[in-house]
Structures are given as structure tokens and as C-alpha cells.
Amino acid sequence: MATVEITNIEKYYGGYHALNDINVDIADGEFVVLVGPSGCGKSTLLQMIAGLETITGGELRIGGDVVNYLPPKQRDIAMVFQNYALYPHMTVGQNMGFSLRIRRDPADEIKAKVERAAKILNLDQLLDRFPRELSGGQRQRVAMGRAIVREPQVFLFDEPLSNLDAKLRLSMRTEIKELHQRLKTTTIYVTHDQDEAMTMADRIVVMNTGVVSQIGAPLDLYDRPANTFVAGFIGSPAMNFMDGTIQGGKFQAANGSSWALPSDAKVTEGQRCTFGVRPEFVEAGGDVAAKVIVTEPTGSETQIVADMGGEHFTCLFNERIAAQPGDTLKIGADPEKCHVFDIETGLRL
Amino acid sequence: MKLARANRLTPYVFMAPAAVIMVIALLYPLGYMVYGSFRAWDPSQNISETEFVGLKNYITLWFDPSFRESLGVTLKFAISVVAVEMVLGVGLALLLDRNIRGMSILRTLFILPMMIAPVVVGLMWRYMYHPTVGTFNRFLKSIGLDGVDWLGQHALLSVIIADIWQWTPFIFILTLAALQSLPQSALEAAKIDGAGGWQQIWHIKLPLMMPVLIVTCLLRLIDAFKVLEVILVMTEGGPGLSTEILALRISRTATEFRELGVAAAMSNYLLMLLLLLTVAMFAFNKIQTARAARLRAAVQEED
Numbered sequence: 001m002a003t004v005e006i007t008n009i010e011k012y013y014g015g016y017h018a019l020n021d022i023n024v025d026i027a028d029g030e031f032v033v034l035v036g037p038s039g040c041g042k043s044t045l046l047q048m049i050a051g052l053e054t055i056t057g058g059e060l061r062i063g064g065d066v067v068n069y070l071p072p073k074q075r076d077i078a079m080v081f082q083n084y085a086l087y088p089h090m091t092v093g094q095n096m097g098f099s100l101r102i103r104r105d106p107a108d109e110i111k112a113k114v115e116r117a118a119k120i121l122n123l124d125q126l127l128d129r130f131p132r133e134l135s136g137g138q139r140q141r142v143a144m145g146r147a148i149v150r151e152p153q154v155f156l157f158d159e160p161l162s163n164l165d166a167k168l169r170l171s172m173r174t175e176i177k178e179l180h181q182r183l184k185t186t187t188i189y190v191t192h193d194q195d196e197a198m199t200m201a202d203r204i205v206v207m208n209t210g211v212v213s214q215i216g217a218p219l220d221l222y223d224r225p226a227n228t229f230v231a232g233f234i235g236s237p238a239m240n241f242m243d244g245t246i247q248g249g250k251f252q253a254a255n256g257s258s259w260a261l262p263s264d265a266k267v268t269e270g271q272r273c274t275f276g277v278r279p280e281f282v283e284a285g286g287d288v289a290a291k292v293i294v295t296e297p298t299g300s301e302t303q304i305v306a307d308m309g310g311e312h313f314t315c316l317f318n319e320r321i322a323a324q325p326g327d328t329l330k331i332g333a334d335p336e337k338c339h340v341f342d343i344e345t346g347l348r349l
Numbered sequence: 350m351k352l353a354r355a356n357r358l359t360p361y362v363f364m365a366p367a368a369v370i371m372v373i374a375l376l377y378p379l380g381y382m383v384y385g386s387f388r389a390w391d392p393s394q395n396i397s398e399t400e401f402v403g404l405k406n407y408i409t410l411w412f413d414p415s416f417r418e419s420l421g422v423t424l425k426f427a428i429s430v431v432a433v434e435m436v437l438g439v440g441l442a443l444l445l446d447r448n449i450r451g452m453s454i455l456r457t458l459f460i461l462p463m464m465i466a467p468v469v470v471g472l473m474w475r476y477m478y479h480p481t482v483g484t485f486n487r488f489l490k491s492i493g494l495d496g497v498d499w500l501g502q503h504a505l506l507s508v509i510i511a512d513i514w515q516w517t518p519f520i521f522i523l524t525l526a527a528l529q530s531l532p533q534s535a536l537e538a539a540k541i542d543g544a545g546g547w548q549q550i551w552h553i554k555l556p557l558m559m560p561v562l563i564v565t566c567l568l569r570l571i572d573a574f575k576v577l578e579v580i581l582v583m584t585e586g587g588p589g590l591s592t593e594i595l596a597l598r599i600s601r602t603a604t605e606f607r608e609l610g611v612a613a614a615m616s617n618y619l620l621m622l623l624l625l626l627t628v629a630m631f632a633f634n635k636i637q638t639a640r641a642a643r644l645r646a647a648v649q650e651e652d
Contacts, residue, residue, distance in 0.1 A: 052537050073543035085534035089556045098552070099542035132641070146542070 002063030002153035002186055003028050010057035011044055018044055020210045029184045035197040036207035042190045043158055049188060050079050050156050063153055078147035079156040082163060084139040086131040093127035096145045117148040137168045157189040161196065173200060194234050206230050228346040231276050231339055237303065237314050239276045243343060251275045255309025257288040260335035266349050267340055273349060276339035279316040286332015292323045386613035406614035418590050419598040426594055427573035430512045435566055438520025443550060446528045460518040471582025474511040504584050504592045511579055520565055527561035528554065560637060567630040571623050595619050
């Protein structure tokens with residue numbers, strides 16, 4: 001196990017600035033998730049940590065040592081790939097033991113380690129099979145087994161669940177989390193799925209267009225997003241945003257609605273800003289009128305997409321609401337659960 | 350009822366012209382050769398006037414030291430050129446499988462020899478091997494060494510070198526294609542697992558390329574058994590019988606010795622040898638496909 005310190009990391013592809021001044025300190029045994037939309041640079045950063053991609057600028061330390069110029073094999077890391085990346089010509093057992101064989105460990109030691117990892121991952125019956133004889137979930141477990149047997153300082157996961165179906169993804173998510181709780185190995189996990197990030201991470205690094213938007217514990221990001229990007233990215237369904245001005249100590253939206261401000265918002269009278277309300281914190285029975293467009297009941301919840309002055313506004317109620325399209329709904333929100341952002345910079349006010 | 354039958358026959362009617370052409374162009378000459386190999390046949394005779402001699406031609410050949418020597422030369426030639434070409438071709442492909450500036454030009458240059466007509470290759474090498482004005486001996490003499498009797502004392506080695514020069518690119522180009530279609534993530538995984546360059550080649554690249562390498566090797570072997578033009582131009586089979594490969598001997602038996610029946614029998618021996626190789630190649634493919642199908646079935650059964 002080890003710490004990972006990412007300091008002022010830069011990456012250029014020719015003239016294209018892919019990563020800009022990335023700074024993340026990862027503690028020993030921590031589970032950190034890099035999350036962001038496609039093209040935000042999260043996978044590039046992971047590849048740089050793995051040593052599969054060169055680092056243009058900055059410093060990367062693993063376990064206190066600078067590893068910028070070390071090849072992957074000297075970084076003592078293990079990586080699980082999105083498409084599993086198993087060796088098709090080797091059995092499950094050989095796949096898992098390959099790194100130890102390369103290291104010239106004694107055969108009985110390799111066998112013992114592979115069997116132990118196989119037991120942890122419920123692969124003990126499959127050791128003689130070839131990857132093509134396995135299902136997607138089993139293959140992903142083999143890929144994890146291959147990482148475990150090496151007992152590396154750091155685990156790297158590159159969107160490992162993206163190729164699995166929804167049900168399997170949920171169960172594998174739990175398995176990976178359980179595995180981390182058991183082994184306590186420092187883990188860096190890349191995903192574009194904010195649900196995965198929220199449920200698995202000790203800390204989340206939200207990335208956007210090559211920069212870090214915010215770093216924090218999942219609930220901190222949810223409760224106090226640093227900017228409109230994080231506010232919109234974290235949470236599902238996504239936060240409602242409205243542009244408007246501060247008038248009479250309230251937020252007056254351009255769509256005609258008026259909202260009370262959170263007590264800690266640092267705003268001045270007349271200031272133009274963006275107001276954010278999470279759909280799940282919308283309450284029925286306020287004084288804002290919204291016209292129902294679509295009602296989506298799921299049994300436990302009701303999601304309603306409404307029209308507010310020509311803009312879509314999503315509400316998620318924890319109860320059954322029998323609203324019909326065209327009905328007018330009166331809604332409101334607890335001001336302490338709302339967010340105000342600068343309209344220009346998108347930063348939290 | 351009639352309509353159904355007509356419908357069933359339609360595809361065969363469409364296939365008929367191709368089948369007829371194949372019978373005329375392929376099976377007839379082949380049958381003619383097999384038929385001729387059982388007869389004592391002089392080119393001046395019509396085949397119907399020839400005498401049936403049964404397996405005599407085959408038996409005579411089997412005990413003929415010249416034929417055996419020719420077969421030996423052919424085997425020696427084919428096995429050594431294919432072995433060296435495989436090592437060089439695969440080695441070059443492994444070396445040049447990278448993205449650096451100018452690599453595409455270099456790759457194109459490497460495959461040029463394969464595009465030159467064999468007769469031209471033969472002539473070119475014959476001049477380069479010339480004892481007095483040839484490139485090699487002039488170079489050797491310029492650095493103070495004695496000239497080598499390339500096409501005399503070392504004739505077989507010389508034709509082997511020429512063939513390697515011409516056909517290594519074939520192995521190179523197929524291996525390179527195989528290399529570039531290898532799953533990149535498996536190679537990245539190997540790097541992370543701690544495999545160095547040689548270990549990646551030995552444990553990952555070569556095993557994954559093996560099906561392509563085996564088929565390439567067999568194709569080259571079949572081709573090497575049939576080589577004629579380069580050797581005909583370079584040495585005409587000499588000196589003595591030292592470079593007289595089977596294809597050359599067949600041609601001489603038919604034209605110089607005027608023994609068409611024996612030449613046909615010799616061709617059939619070569620055909621059988623090549624057939625054996627081809628069958629081996631198909632069997633290998635068949636076994637691979639069957640194994641994959643069996644594994645797929647096993648997985649589906651479990652699901």
C-alpha cells in the first residue's frame with residue numbers, strides 16, 4: 001500500500017492541452033474515483049499513473065518516490081481494464097499467475113497465491129478455463145484476480161464495469177467495494193458514471209476538459225458543489241438551473257419564479273446569478289407555479305417534468321402524485337438545500 | 350411438384366458454367382497428367398498410341414538416385430529458405446511494428462523484392478554472384494579477400510540467399526498485419542504485469558500470432574517446393590545436380606529426356622507432397638475452428 005501524489009501534472013498531445021495542472025493527493029488505503037464526462041482526461045491521467053502514457057510536466061509520486069520516468073513494471077501497480085485485457089491463450093489460472101511467473105516466483109508460491117485470490121473472487125472452479133469460456137462478469141473477476149495476486153501498492157481500475165449489463169454492474173460494484181474493504185489497498189478508479197463514483201468512493205475527483213473541477217467526499221460534492229459543472233454532474237436526475245438576479249433578498253428567475261436564498265449565499269442586491277435546485281428537494285405546496293409536461297411514476301417515487309416560463313424543470317417526489325399533463329403544480333424548496341452560483345464563472349457563491 | 354423441383358435445381362443451373370470451366374481447365378489437365386504417368390510416353394507420340402506401363406514410372410523414380418537427389422535438394426532448399434525467412438520476417442516485423450517517422454516508407458521498401466518478377470531476380474543475382482565482375486566478389490577483392498565461387502562451389506547456398514532476399518518480405522508483411530491486429534490492451538496488461546520486451550514477444554505476441562504464423566509458413570513451404578524461374582536463370586540446376594530442384598528436373602525430363610510419362614509421375618509425387626502440406630494446413634484450421642465452436646457451445650450450455 002502507498003500514497004499517490006499527483007503534483008502539477010500536465011499532458012500535451014502536440015498542441016492539444018489534455019491535462020492542465022492536476023493536483024491530487026491520495027492517502028494510503030484510500031479509494032479515490034476519477035469521474036467526468038468522455039474526453040475530460042480521467043483515463044489519460046490513470047494511464048499516466050500506470051506508466052502507459054508519458055507525463056509532459058509535473059511530478060508523480062507513488063509511495064513517496066518520483067515515478068515519472070519509471071516503466072509500468074517498476075511502479076508496483078496493478079490495473080484492471082475496461083475490456084478485461086485477459087490473455088486469450090492462457091487459462092484463468094495462468095492469467096492470474098502471469099505476473100508472478102514473469103517475476104520468477106517459485107511455482108508452489110504462485111499456485112498458492114492464485115488459489116487464494118481465486119477463492120476470494122469465487123473463481124476456484126474456473127481456474128482451468130480459457131477466457132473465451134467465461135461470461136463478462138467472470139472475465140472481469142479474473143482481471144481483478146490478476147491484479148490481486150501481485151499484492152501491488154496501488155490498484156488502478158479503468159472503467160471496469162462499463163461492458164457489463166446493469167444488474168451485473170451493481171453486484172460487481174459491491175464486490176469491488178468489499179474487496180477494497182478487505183485488502184485496504186490504495187485504489188484509483190475511473191468511471192463516467194456518477195452513481196458508481198458516489199457509491200464507491202472515499203473521495204471523488206470530478207474532472208472536466210482536462211482540469212480538476214472539485215475534489216471531495218461524495219456527500220460533500222453533493223451538498224456543496226463548487227461550481228455549476230459539479231452541481232450538474234453529481235446527482236441524478238440532474239440539478240435544475242435557472243438564471244436570474246437577486247432582488248429584495250430573493251432570487252428572481254428569468255422564468256418568472258421567485259426563490260428564497262440559502263443563508264450562507266454571498267450575494268449582493270441586483271447581482272446576476274444561477275440558482276440550482278435538486279429535483280429530489282423540490283417540495284409540493286410552495287408558491288412557484290409549474291405546468292406538468294410528463295409524469296413518470298416508479299412506484300416509490302414520482303418524477304415530474306414541468307414547464308416553468310418556457311424552461312424544463314424536473315421534480316422528484318418521494319410519494320405518489322397523480323398529476324396529469326397540463327395540470328398546474330404549486331412547488332417550493334427548502335432554501336438551505338438550494339445553491340447559488342456566479343452566472344459568469346459558474347463558481348459557488 | 351414440378352415447380353418445386355425446378356426451383357431446387359435452379360442454383361445448380363447457375364453454377365453449371367463455372368463447374369464446366371473448372372472441369373475443363375483444372376480437372377482435365379490433372380486427369381491427363383495422372384493418366385499419362387501410367388504410360389511410356391514420348392512427345393512425338395499421341396497419348397492414345399502410348400503403351401500402358403502401370404506403376405513402372407513411379408517405381409523407377411523411387412529407385413532413381415538422380416530423382417532422390419533432386420528431391421533431397423528440394424527439401425533442403427524449401428526447409429532452409431522457409432526457416433530463415435520465418436525467423437527474419439517475424440524478427441523484422443517485431444522490430445518495425447512501431448510508430449516512428451518514416452516507418453511507412455521503410456515498410457514499403459522492405460516489400461519491394463517481392464514485387465519483382467522471378468526471372469529478373471534470377472538475372473540480378475546471377476550478375477551479382479559473377480566470379481569476376483559480380484558485386485560480391487568485387488567487394489571482397491576490394492577489401493583484400495579472395496573471391497568466392499558463389500554459383501559453383503556454393504550454388505545451393507547462393508540460390509537460398511536469393512530466395513530469402515525475395516520472399517522474406519512476404520512473411521514480414523503478413524506477420525506485421527498480424528502484429529498490428531493484436532489486442533492492444535493485452536499488451537498493456539502485460540507491461541503492467543511486469544513483462545519486458547522479450548517476455549512480451551515470447552509470452553504474448555508469438556502465441557497470439559501463432560495461427561497466422563503457421564498458415565504463413567505452410568503457404569511459403571508450398572511455394573518453395575514449386576520454385577523454378579530463379580534457379581533456372583541462376584544455375585540451370587548445376588553445377589552437377591547440386592541445385593536441381595524437382596520443378597527443374599520435371600521440366601528437363603519432359604523437354605530434354607523426352608520422357609513425358611516419367612515427368613508426369615514426378616509431378617504427381619510433387620503434387621502428393623504439396624497435397625499433404627495443404628491437407629495439414631486445412632486440418633489445422635479445421636481443428637482450430639472446431640475447438641472454438643466446441644468451447645462456445647460449452648459456454649452457451651452453461652448459460
